[in-house]
Amino acid sequence: xxxxxxxxxxxxxxxxxxxxxxxxxxxxxxxxxxxxxxxxxxxxxxxxxxxxxxxxxxxxxxxxxxxxxxxxxxxxxxxxxxxxxxxxxxxxxxxxxxxxxxxxxxxxxxxxxxxxxxxxxxxxxxxxxxxxxxxxxxxxxxxxxxxxxxxxxxxxxxxxxxxxxxxxxxxxxxxxxxxxxxxxxxxxxxxxxxxxxxxxxxxxxxxxxxxxxxxxxxxxxx
Amino acid sequence: xxxxxxxxxxxxxxxxxxxxxxxxxxxxxxxxxxxxxxxxxxxxxxxxxxxxxxxxxxxxxxxxxxxxxxxxxxxxxxxxxxxxxxxxxxxxxxxxxxxxxxxxxxxxxxxxxxxxxxxxxxxxxxxxxxxxxxxxxxxxxxxxxxxxxxxxxxxxxxxxxxxxxxxxxxxxxxxxxxxxxxxxxxxxxxxxxxxxxxxxxxxxxxxxxx
Numbered sequence: 001x002x003x004x005x006x007x008x009x010x011x012x013x014x015x016x017x018x019x020x021x022x023x024x025x026x027x028x029x030x031x032x033x034x035x036x037x038x039x040x041x042x043x044x045x046x047x048x049x050x051x052x053x054x055x056x057x058x059x060x061x062x063x064x065x066x067x068x069x070x071x072x073x074x075x076x077x078x079x080x081x082x083x084x085x086x087x088x089x090x091x092x093x094x095x096x097x098x099x100x101x102x103x104x105x106x107x108x109x110x111x112x113x114x115x116x117x118x119x120x121x122x123x124x125x126x127x128x129x130x131x132x133x134x135x136x137x138x139x140x141x142x143x144x145x146x147x148x149x150x151x152x153x154x155x156x157x158x159x160x161x162x163x164x165x166x167x168x169x170x171x172x173x174x175x176x177x178x179x180x181x182x183x184x185x186x187x188x189x190x191x192x193x194x195x196x197x198x199x200x201x202x203x204x205x206x207x208x209x210x211x212x213x214x215x216x217x218x219x220x221x222x
Numbered sequence: 223x224x225x226x227x228x229x230x231x232x233x234x235x236x237x238x239x240x241x242x243x244x245x246x247x248x249x250x251x252x253x254x255x256x257x258x259x260x261x262x263x264x265x266x267x268x269x270x271x272x273x274x275x276x277x278x279x280x281x282x283x284x285x286x287x288x289x290x291x292x293x294x295x296x297x298x299x300x301x302x303x304x305x306x307x308x309x310x311x312x313x314x315x316x317x318x319x320x321x322x323x324x325x326x327x328x329x330x331x332x333x334x335x336x337x338x339x340x341x342x343x344x345x346x347x348x349x350x351x352x353x354x355x356x357x358x359x360x361x362x363x364x365x366x367x368x369x370x371x372x373x374x375x376x377x378x379x380x381x382x383x384x385x386x387x388x389x390x391x392x393x394x395x396x397x398x399x400x401x402x403x404x405x406x407x408x409x410x411x412x413x414x415x416x417x418x419x420x421x422x423x424x425x426x427x428x429x430x431x432x
Contacts, residue, residue, distance in 0.1 A: 006328035010317070017316040078310025081278050085301045087331050 003088040004096050011100035021066045025105035026112055029062040033116045044121040051120035052130060052181030056174055059109060059134055060141060060167075066105055067145040068162045070097060071153040071217065080153075080217070090214040098146045098209065106138040122185055129184030129191065133198060137177040140202040143209030144169050150213035153220055173201050227290035228377055229253040230275070230300070230409060236283035237267065237274055244270050246283065250426050254377075257400070257410040257423040266429030268413035269308070272380045275411060277301030288378065302331075304378040309386075311367040315356035319347055319366055322355050327373040341373035344399060345392070360387040372399060379403060381412040385419070393419060 015022035036054045037047060074080040083093050110131050117127035148166035155161060179194035229251060236246035244267040252258045260268045273279045275286065277300060288300040313322050323338045342348040345365040350358070358366065364387045371379055379400070385393050397419030400410055404421075412418060 003329045003331065006325055010314075010321075010325045013321070014314060014316055076310075077314070078308055078312040079314070081273075081276070081306060081308060081310070082312050082326065082330070084278060085276060085304065085306060086329050087302045088329075 003086055004092055007083070007093055007096040008100050011097055012104055015100065015104035021069070022104035023108055025062040025065050026108035028065055029058045029109045030112060030116070032058040032061065034119055037119055048121045049186060051117075051122045052178050052185055054120065055113065055116065055130060055134070056137075056177045056181060059106075059138060060170060060174060062109055063106055063138060063141040064145060064163055064166065067101070067142075067149050067166075068152060070101055070146070070149040072149075075153050084217070090217060091210045094146065094150070094213045094217070095210040098142055098213075102139055102142045106134075106142060110134045110138065126185045130181045133177050133180040133184070133195060136180075136195060136202060137173050137198045140173045140198070140205040141170055143202075143205040144173070146209045146213045147216060150216035150220070153217065173198065176201065227254075228288070228407070228409070229290055230286075230288050230378060230411070232284065232286045234284035235271075235274070235281060235286055237270055237279065238282040239270060239279070243282075245428055248284070248426075248428075250424075252409045252411060252424075254407040254409060255404045257404060257412065257420045258426055259418070259420060259423040260411065260413045260426045260428060261415070262428030268428060269382050271428065272306065272382050272411065272413055273308070275300060275378075276304055276306040276380050278306070300378070303376050304380050305371045305374070305376050306380045306382075307367060307371065307384055308382045311363045313355045313358070313363050313366055315354065318352050318354050319358070320351035322366060323369050323373060326370045330370070330374045330376075332374045336373070338369075338373055341369040344372045345369045345395065361389060361392060364388055365392055368396060368399070371403075377408050379408065379410045379412075381410065381414075381418075383414055383418075384412060385414070 033054055040047060040050075071080060074083065084090055086093065113131040113134055114124060114127040117124055122130070145162070145166050148162045151165060152162045176194045176198045179189070180191055180198055183189045183191040183194065230253075231251040232248055235248040237244045248271070250258060260271055262268055270279060274281055286300065288303060312326070317325070320338065320342070323341060327336060327338055327341070339348060339351075342351055345368050347362065347365055347369065350362070355363065355366065368384070384396060388396065400420060404410065410420065412420065412423075
């Protein structure tokens with residue numbers, strides 16, 4: 001447990017230091033969502049109708065933004081070798097890194113979400129629910145992305161490969177995330193079922209992600 | 223570190239990388255207090271052998287065992303009882319010298335709350351503890367990496383050309399650390415091209431057989 005917390009703490013500290021990239025996700029998300037009304041035009045009803053899709057797509061792209069460096073930096077400076085030599089199972093080490101990544105990139109993004117309703121003609125009360133869907137769904141994005149990050153670690157220019165590998169796998173998260181967010185904003189479909197499935201997706205990827213990523217890292221030993 | 227009958231032994235060890243047989247039929251044994259220097263031309267598989275022992279590469283044949291040692295050590299893998307000092311220093315430039323070392327000592331399983339200052343003093347970096355590691359020179363980074371071996375007791379040290387980038391004074395200090403490690407029953411397997419300050423090491427020459 002000590003090793004788990006040490007790794008979590010180190011990754012969070014690295015993220016908030018110079019060049020670490022924390023808040024970059026939130027900033028990118030803010031920019032994408034803020035640009036949308038300019039691209040789409042001042043049709044308030046249309047903005048409210050597609051607002052949830054814009055928010056979720058922004059969150060999806062933002063969560064991929066820093067993901068390709070998750071293992072690559074540790075691989076490049078030799079830290080990954082030592083991480084594998086600890087007494088803690090690699091699966092747990094990988095999970096610690098993913099949680100640190102989620103806390104530093106996804107959580108700030110969720111915090112600023114309620115404010116973005118202003119841009120998209122969505123009521124503040126509904127935005128709370130949208131933020132809740134992101135809170136439930138973004139762990140799935142991080143933990144699915146984890147697998148791609150582990151696969152891409154030994155490859156040069158792994159970043160693009162990561163997007164190609166990971167984006168198709170996130171389609172279910174996107175579908176149910178947007179469905180739940182739409183239910184909160186415009187109704188009339190119930191909020192419960194898609195939201196529950198979203199939680200299930202996150203929990204499942206929480207289990208599968210670390211094991212698959214650790215297996216991919218071990219396979220990449222060459 | 224109780225190191226009564228600890229021994230690292232390899233029998234008929236082979237390793238294949240990228241479809242090419244790097245070495246095969248390798249036999250050696252290192253027991254408590256001994257040092258083995260692996261020599262050979264470039265590409266003979268010195269680093270490969272060290273990474274294999276560290277569990278970072280898969281062997282393609284033979285046996286590799288670490289037997290004996292501390293209580294409960296039978297359950298730990300060879301990797302968990304080894305320190306690997308490779309070409310890369312595993313130092314994060316954004317963290318300070320002290321933070322870097324503290325992380326690795328905690329992660330690699332030093333006792334809770336163990337001080338890191340003695341290890342920093344052993345490599346003469348104690349006064350730089352608060353400096354961001356980005357400002358360290360190559361030799362200083364290497365010394366910080368060596369401090370890890372001192373801070374966390376593990377019976378087997380795997381050193382891949384440990385003296386590269388070190389000045390003569392630091393090489394002497396490393397030699398003293400290695401002597402101390404062996405006197406307490408530790409083992410060293412090192413890859414080197416020249417003398418690295420080990421007293422009467424055994425030698426394993428790679429590339430001669432194939």
